Amino acid sequence: xxxxxxxxxxxxxxxxxxxxxxxxxxxxxxxxxxxxxxxxxxxxxxxxxxxxxxxxxxxxxxxxxxxxxxxxxxxxxxxxxxxxxxxxxxxxxxxxxxxxxxxxxxxxxxxxxxxxxxxxxxxxxxxxxxxxxxxxxxxxxxxxxxxxxxxxxxxxxxxxxxxxxxxxxxxxxxxxxxxxxxxxxxxxxxxxxxxxxxxxxxxxxxxxxxxxxxxxxxxxxxxxxxxxxxxxxxxxxxxxxxxxxxxxxxxxxxxxxxxxxxxxxxxxxxxxxxxxxxxx
Amino acid sequence: xxxxxxxxxxxxxxxxxxxxxxxxxxxxxxxxxxxxxxxxxxxxxxxxxxxxxxxxxxxxxxxxxxxxxxxxxxxxxxxxxxxxxxxxxxxxxxxxxxxxxxxxxxxxxxxxxxxxxxxxxxxxxxxxxxxxxxxxxxxxxxxxxxxxxxxxxxxxxxxxxxxxxxxxxxxxxxxxxxxxxxxxxxxxxxxxxxxxxxxxxxxxxxxxxxxxxxxxxxxxxxxxxxxxxxxxxxxxxxxxxxxxxxxxxxxxxxxxxxxxxxxxxxxxxxxxxxxxxxxxxxxxxxxxxxxxxxxxxxxxxxxxxxxxxxxxxxxxxxxxxxxxxxxxxxxxxxxxxxxxxxxxxxxxxxxxxxxx
Amino acid sequence: xxxxxxxxxxxxxxxxxxxxxxxxxxxxxxxxxxxxxxxxxxxxxxxxxxxxxxxxxxxxxxxxxxxxxxxxxxxxxxxxxxxxxxxxxxxxxxxxxxxxxxxxxxxxxxxxxxxxxxxxxxxxxxxxxxxxxxxxxxxxxxxxxxxxxxxxxxxxxxxxxxxxxxxxxxxxxxxxxxxxxxxxxxxxxxxxxxxxxxxxxxxxxxxxxxxxxxxxxxxxxxxxxxxxxxxxxxxxxxxxxxxxxxxxxxxxxxxxxxxxxxxxxxxx
Numbered sequence: 001x002x003x004x005x006x007x008x009x010x011x012x013x014x015x016x017x018x019x020x021x022x023x024x025x026x027x028x029x030x031x032x033x034x035x036x037x038x039x040x041x042x043x044x045x046x047x048x049x050x051x052x053x054x055x056x057x058x059x060x061x062x063x064x065x066x067x068x069x070x071x072x073x074x075x076x077x078x079x080x081x082x083x084x085x086x087x088x089x090x091x092x093x094x095x096x097x098x099x100x101x102x103x104x105x106x107x108x109x110x111x112x113x114x115x116x117x118x119x120x121x122x123x124x125x126x127x128x129x130x131x132x133x134x135x136x137x138x139x140x141x142x143x144x145x146x147x148x149x150x151x152x153x154x155x156x157x158x159x160x161x162x163x164x165x166x167x168x169x170x171x172x173x174x175x176x177x178x179x180x181x182x183x184x185x186x187x188x189x190x191x192x193x194x195x196x197x198x199x200x201x202x203x204x205x206x207x208x209x210x211x212x213x214x215x216x217x218x219x220x221x222x223x224x225x226x227x228x229x230x231x232x233x234x235x236x237x238x239x240x241x242x243x244x245x246x247x248x249x250x251x252x253x254x255x256x257x258x259x260x261x262x263x264x265x266x267x268x269x270x271x272x273x274x275x276x277x278x279x280x
Numbered sequence: 281x282x283x284x285x286x287x288x289x290x291x292x293x294x295x296x297x298x299x300x301x302x303x304x305x306x307x308x309x310x311x312x313x314x315x316x317x318x319x320x321x322x323x324x325x326x327x328x329x330x331x332x333x334x335x336x337x338x339x340x341x342x343x344x345x346x347x348x349x350x351x352x353x354x355x356x357x358x359x360x361x362x363x364x365x366x367x368x369x370x371x372x373x374x375x376x377x378x379x380x381x382x383x384x385x386x387x388x389x390x391x392x393x394x395x396x397x398x399x400x401x402x403x404x405x406x407x408x409x410x411x412x413x414x415x416x417x418x419x420x421x422x423x424x425x426x427x428x429x430x431x432x433x434x435x436x437x438x439x440x441x442x443x444x445x446x447x448x449x450x451x452x453x454x455x456x457x458x459x460x461x462x463x464x465x466x467x468x469x470x471x472x473x474x475x476x477x478x479x480x481x482x483x484x485x486x487x488x489x490x491x492x493x494x495x496x497x498x499x500x501x502x503x504x505x506x507x508x509x510x511x512x513x514x515x516x517x518x519x520x521x522x523x524x525x526x527x528x529x530x531x532x533x534x535x536x537x538x539x540x541x542x543x544x545x546x547x548x549x550x551x552x553x554x555x556x557x558x559x560x561x562x563x564x565x566x567x568x569x570x571x572x573x574x575x576x577x578x579x580x581x582x583x584x585x586x587x588x589x590x591x592x593x594x595x596x597x598x599x600x601x602x603x604x605x606x607x608x609x610x611x612x613x614x615x616x617x618x619x620x621x622x623x624x625x626x627x628x629x630x631x632x633x634x635x636x
Numbered sequence: 637x638x639x640x641x642x643x644x645x646x647x648x649x650x651x652x653x654x655x656x657x658x659x660x661x662x663x664x665x666x667x668x669x670x671x672x673x674x675x676x677x678x679x680x681x682x683x684x685x686x687x688x689x690x691x692x693x694x695x696x697x698x699x700x701x702x703x704x705x706x707x708x709x710x711x712x713x714x715x716x717x718x719x720x721x722x723x724x725x726x727x728x729x730x731x732x733x734x735x736x737x738x739x740x741x742x743x744x745x746x747x748x749x750x751x752x753x754x755x756x757x758x759x760x761x762x763x764x765x766x767x768x769x770x771x772x773x774x775x776x777x778x779x780x781x782x783x784x785x786x787x788x789x790x791x792x793x794x795x796x797x798x799x800x801x802x803x804x805x806x807x808x809x810x811x812x813x814x815x816x817x818x819x820x821x822x823x824x825x826x827x828x829x830x831x832x833x834x835x836x837x838x839x840x841x842x843x844x845x846x847x848x849x850x851x852x853x854x855x856x857x858x859x860x861x862x863x864x865x866x867x868x869x870x871x872x873x874x875x876x877x878x879x880x881x882x883x884x885x886x887x888x889x890x891x892x893x894x895x896x897x898x899x900x901x902x903x904x
Contacts, residue, residue, distance in 0.1 A: 028708035032718065035705040038783060039725055042740045045750035049743035098640040106637070116644060122885050123652055124841030126856045127878040130863060131651030134658070134871070155647050213731045219844035224864055231735045235848060238739050242746070245739040252736035260728040332803055352806045359807040365800040368902040369822045378818065379808035412901075423804075430808060 043253060050247040063247040067237070073248075076233035079146060083229065084215035086150035088208045091161050094154065096204070099165040100192055103174050117162040120155050125220040128155070133224075146227050153218060157211040164210070168203025172196075202266050209259045216255065281308045281466045282343045282433035284329065289338035291324055291490075298324045299335065300490035306468060311460055313469045313477035316487035317513070322470045323438055325487075329468060330359050330436050342434060358427030358465075359436045363443040365423050366411040372398060372422045373407040379430035397425035400459060417448040424456065428463065435460065435467040441476065449473075453480050474514050478502060486510045508634055511557045518563070518604050520556040524548045532556060532633075535600035537579055542629050554633055560594060562630035563606035566623040567615060578623040583616050599624060656882070659875040671876035679853060680877065687855040688884075689771055691839035694778035699832035701779075702786025703824075706794050709787070723791070726784030733781040738848025741768060741777045769851045777845060782835050789834070793827040793899075823902045830895035837888040840881070855881060 054062040067073050102109050123131075136148065174196070181191040197204070219231040234252065238245020284306040291299040299321045306312045314322035327333040329340055331352030340347050347355050366375050374381075376394040385393075398404050401421040411419055420440050427435060437456070441449040457480040460467050471477050477484050478498040485495040486509070494501060494510045505511035522534035527550050530541045534556065541556065548554050568580065581604065585596035593613035597604045606624065608616075616622070659671050674680070708714070709722050732740075744751050745768060755762055767773050797820060805815040843856040851857060855877060862874040 024711055024713040028711050028714070031701065031704040031708045032714075032722075035701065035722070035783065035787070038701075038779060039729055041751065042737075042744045042780065045744035046740045048750045049748075094640060094643055098637060101637055109637075118889065119644075119648060121837065121841075122882065122889060123648065124843070124856070124881065124885070126841070126843045126859050127655065127881055128648070128651060130859060130871075130874050130878045131653075131655035131658075132647070133863060135651060135654060151647060154643070210731075217731065217734050217736070219735050219847075220860070224860060231844070234739070235735045238735070238848070242739070242742060242748075246743045249736035249739040249743070253732065253740075256731050257728050260724060260731065263727065330803075330807060332806075352803070353809050353811060356809070357807065359804070361800045361804065363800070364798050365804045367801055367804070367819045367823075369819065378805070378810070381818070382808060382810045382814050426804075426808070 046246055046250045046253065050243065050250050053243045063241075063243045064251075067244050067247055067251075070237075072228070072233055072237075076228050076230045079228060080216050080230035083146055083149050083153065084212040086147060087153040087157060087215045088211050090150055091154045091157050091211055092204065092208070095158070095161050095165060096197075096200075097192070099162065099169060100174075100196060103166075103169045104178060113162065113166075117159045120159050125156065125218070126224075128152070129221050129224045136225075146229075149218075149222060149225065149227055149229070150215070152221055153211075153215045156218065157207075157214050160210045160214070161207040164203045164207035165200065168200045169196075171203075172199045206263050206266055209263050213256055213259045217252065281464055283308050283341075284434060284466060284468065285339075285341040285344075286325065286329070287339040287341070289325060289328060289335045289340070291321075291328065291333065291335045297490050299328075299338075302338070302487075302490065302492060304485055304492060304495065306466055308466055309464045311457065311467045311469065311480065311482045313471055313481040313484045314487055315471060315474055315477040315484050315514075317472060319489075320487040321490040322472075322487050326436055326438055326468060326470050329434070330357055331355050356430065356432050357434045357436055358430065358432035360420065360423045360427050360438065360440045362439045363416070363419075366414075366419055366426070368411055371408050371410055372403065372414065372425075375411070375422055376426045376429050378426065383430070393429055394425075397429055398422070400428075400462075401425045401455065415448075416444045417452055420444065420452060421455070424459065428459070428465075433466070435465045437467065437469045439470055439472070442471070442473070449476070456480065478514070486513060488513070505557070505632065506634065508555070508557075511632070511634060516560055516605060517557045518560065520558065520601050522554060522556060524550050524552045524554060526550060535579070535602075537601065537626075539626070539631060540628050541631050541633050543631075543633050546633050548633075557632040557634060558626055558630055560605045560607040561592075562627040563604060564625045564627070565595065565597075565606055565608055565612070565616075566625070568621050568623050575623065578625045581622055581624040583618055583620045583622065586613060586616060586618070588613075597622070597624060652882070655875045655878050658872065659879040661872065661875075671872045672879075674873045675876050675880055680855075680858065683853045683855045683858050684880070686771070686853045687840060690774055690778070690854070691836045693771060693775040694782050694839045695832045695835035697775060698779055698782030698786045698835050699828065702783050702790050702831075703828055705783070706787050706790035710791065710794055722787060726787045729784040730781050730788065733842065734844035735848045737777065737780055738845050741780075741849065745773065745776070768849045774846060774849060774851055777849060778839050778842065781845075782839065785838065786831060786835060789831050790828070793824060793831075797823060824899075826895045826899035830892050830899060833888055833892045833895065837885050837892070840884065840888070 050063055051060045054060060059065060099113070102113055120128075132152070177195055177199070178188075178191055181195050182188075186195070217231055218229070219235065222229040223232050223235065230252075234245060234248040237248060284304070286302055286304040289299045289302040290297075302321070302325055304312075304325075314325060316322050324333060328335050329347075331347070331350065334348065342355075366372075367378065370378070373391070373394045376397055377390040380390040380393060395404065395407065398407055401424055403418060403421050403425070406414065406418060406422075411422070414422065423440070440456070441452055444452065453476050456469075469477070469481065478501070481498060483495060483497055484501050486493045486501060488509050494506045496504075501510060501514055505514060505517075511517045520534050520539075522532040522539065525531045525533050525538065527546075527548060530543070530546045532539050532541060532554060539556065565581075566578070573580070579599060579601070581597035581599035583595055584598050584603070585594075587594040587596070588610065589607075591610065592607040593610045593616075595606045595608055595613060595616060597606060604624070660667055660669065661671075675684075705722070709719050741749075743749055745762075745766070746752065747763060752762060768777065801819055801823075802815055805819055810818070841856070843854075843860065846854050847857055847860070859874050859877045859881075862870045862877070
């Protein structure tokens with residue numbers, strides 16, 4: 001800023017402009033600060049709360065330690081991770097070829113796909129469970145296995161994964177790539193595997209991260225189907241001991257934050273389909 | 281009407297120097313074009329005058345008063361942007377009325393003025409149409425009418441025709457000039473199209489790298505370029521290299537030819553290497569019958585290319601003076617083919633030397 | 637393609653169809669309208685009222701604030717880090733809904749919450765008039781995912797306001813206020829309303845967050861209670877309520893689509 005000061009001595013007008021140019025009106029600042037508060041205050045409270053309420057002589061991390069010691073914590077977290085990964089696997093196997101096929105051979109189905117990707121929003125989780133229950137109760141072998149959650153979560157993740165893959169495929173010139181591969185003698189499955197997938201890496205990873213976040217945090221279906229996923233465990237523990245619930249809440253927050261950070265880092269290399277999908 | 285003075289404008293964006301101490305004077309009622317390639321700073325200069333950019337140093341005076349202290353919406357200037365500037369949610373009429381509405385003029389006054397101006401630009405029948413229902417050329421006419429509605433002291437146009445089709449561009453530039461003359465409004469016009477600038481301006485400022493290379497009437501710019509950049513940017517120029525034979529007589533030897541330079545300010549010393557410029561239209565050709573040598577004062581050349589440009593054909597020639605381009609009437613060019621040998625004549629009154 | 641449609645049918649279309657049909661059937665399968673009429677008997681109308689009010693309030697709060705924040709984030713004078721910071725945090729916050737969010741707000745504004753005690757120290761006692769299970773309290777919690785969603789979706793809309801419009805307006809003498817009044821808001825309003833409608837649908841479907849906070853008279857929670865047998869099992873009424881929810885959401889989406897079509901006329 002010394003440079004500006006020197007200029008100010010000789011030409012006062014330019015110094016004035018620099019300030020005028022970059023001044024942010026109070027109006028905008030107010031809302032930015034307010035929004036920042038809305039975001040940060042609950043997180044701060046969570047941290048503060050989770051470190052409070054301990055007896056003298058106990059570690060401030062008492063609640064975290066209690067939770068970590070609980071075998072149910074580990075088993076429910078592990079269960080949720082498993083379900084998440086299964087969801088991702090099933091989703092990708094289902095969606096990637098489908099979206100690929102639609103883009104390549106059946107562009108007329110695009111509007112149909114767009115519509116279908118909206119459907120999970122029309123049918124909220126609670127409603128879906130209501131509809132699924134009588135159906136599932138009859139298939140008892142599936143009903144008691146946690147895999148059923150993965151299958152249901154695929155539906156919830158569908159809109160996000162579809163958007164990410166759709167955007168990713170639109171960003172690369174699919175037709176040209178496939179034709180080029182064909183002219184070099186490659187067959188379609190091989191093309192999909194070796195040519196398209198690597199180019200879709202960002203979209204796939206982005207979509208998968210979102211899917212994991214959704215699956216890890218889902219509560220409605222898990223609780224109504226009486227599985228002990230991580231969020232069900234959090235609810236059970238938290239409604240009896242608030243402090244532990246809040247500690248678990250913080251752990252969730254770190255987890256989601258990590259997933260989103262991964263997503264953001266992916267998006268920093270320029271046009272990332274998944275990041276674009278989210279902001280739409 | 282207003283005068284505009286730019287004094288020592290400087291503006292850098294990071295490490296890029298957009299304007300490098302720019303000076304310019306626009307007289308009242310004058311139509312001045314800022315002409316130059318992309319990145320030369322012409323748009324930056326215009327935006328500084330309008331108030332959308334601020335300079336790092338320098339002054340902008342309108343009618344002698346500094347305007348840099350005023351925000352853009354107080355400067356009472358009209359501006360026409362390259363495209364997309366019409367408000368999409370308003371009809372042509374309401375767009376034109378906008379400036380008056382902001383100034384709280386009465387409904388009748390606004391409507392009357394809008395009608396006047398839209399008729400002035402030839403769109404009296406399109407008052408109720410929305411921008412999306414208008415062609416590019418029509419939109420720009422509305423934009424022009426809109427900018428004039430507030431009776432500005434100065435009119436600024438930022439490449440207003442660049443986004444339009446070639447034919448529309450030619451039509452519309454005449455319109456702009458006609459309106460400007462009728463209203464007598466001081467105008468600053470930015471363009472990269474030299475034909476545009478030369479055909480409608482009172483004076484042209486050729487810019488490069490943030491500086492004005494030359495500022496003069498279109499004829500001065502075209503016939504008397506003062507720097508190599510202007511010579512090359514405006515129209516096409518042939519470049520000849522030669523050695524000075526005599527300084528007082530202003531004779532230069534180029535290849536086998538002795539050329540006499542008409543420029544009285546030519547002051548190079550004997551033995552110096554200089555650059556001479558001559559335009560293609562100042563070179564004429566004659567067919568040589570087989571084996572004949574060219575007459576004195578002429579030299580021979582071999583045709584290397586023929587480019588049909590409509591009324592003229594541009595003939596590429598290989599000569600002892602180097603490669604040359606000559607514009608000959610297409611009728612004459614019909615008799616030429618690649619490798620034809622011709623006699624080339626330079627109009628020596630059209631030779632230019634450019635001060636190094 | 638077939639596997640995809642098969643999957644969708646099994647896990648989405650058929651259950652939906654089943655419950656729509658089931659809404660009109662008694663426990664033994666006979667056709668009836670009694671389930672539908674049950675919805676109009678207490679306590680369900682109050683639940684609908686509360687759900688709709690909550691959704692509307694959180695959509696309004698999130699929508700307006702989201703618009704203002706998006707606008708602020710895009711202001712040219714704002715430091716460079718602000719936009720990516722807000723975009724990424726919004727992405728995170730929008731996904732933080734559910735059980736953890738409920739506990740987070742219990743930790744913030746619950747009876748022993750950090751902010752509650754802070755306000756008490758300052759002499760302000762928000763309880764008992766404030767309640768996290770009440771309309772305003774719950775809407776405040778919902779803001780945590782409504783606001784970021786609105787910010788993310790609103791940023792492209794505001795960017796769609798061409799720079800040339802603002803500069804033209806300014807050149808013609810308009811202040812920032814005049815620009816918004818005559819050009820900005822008219823162009824942006826369909827999108828703004830459309831997004832708020834989207835937020836409305838989003839809030840209406842929510843379950844986990846409210847359940848964690850202990851809200852009791854919400855449609856989604858009522859449905860859950862009818863299935864999990866905590867209070868009484870009545871799947872038929874659950875079907876009817878679910879059907880009603882679907883109807884409301886479909887209306888929401890249709891309105892959203894209409895507003896979007898209107899918006900795209902100008903913001904191409």
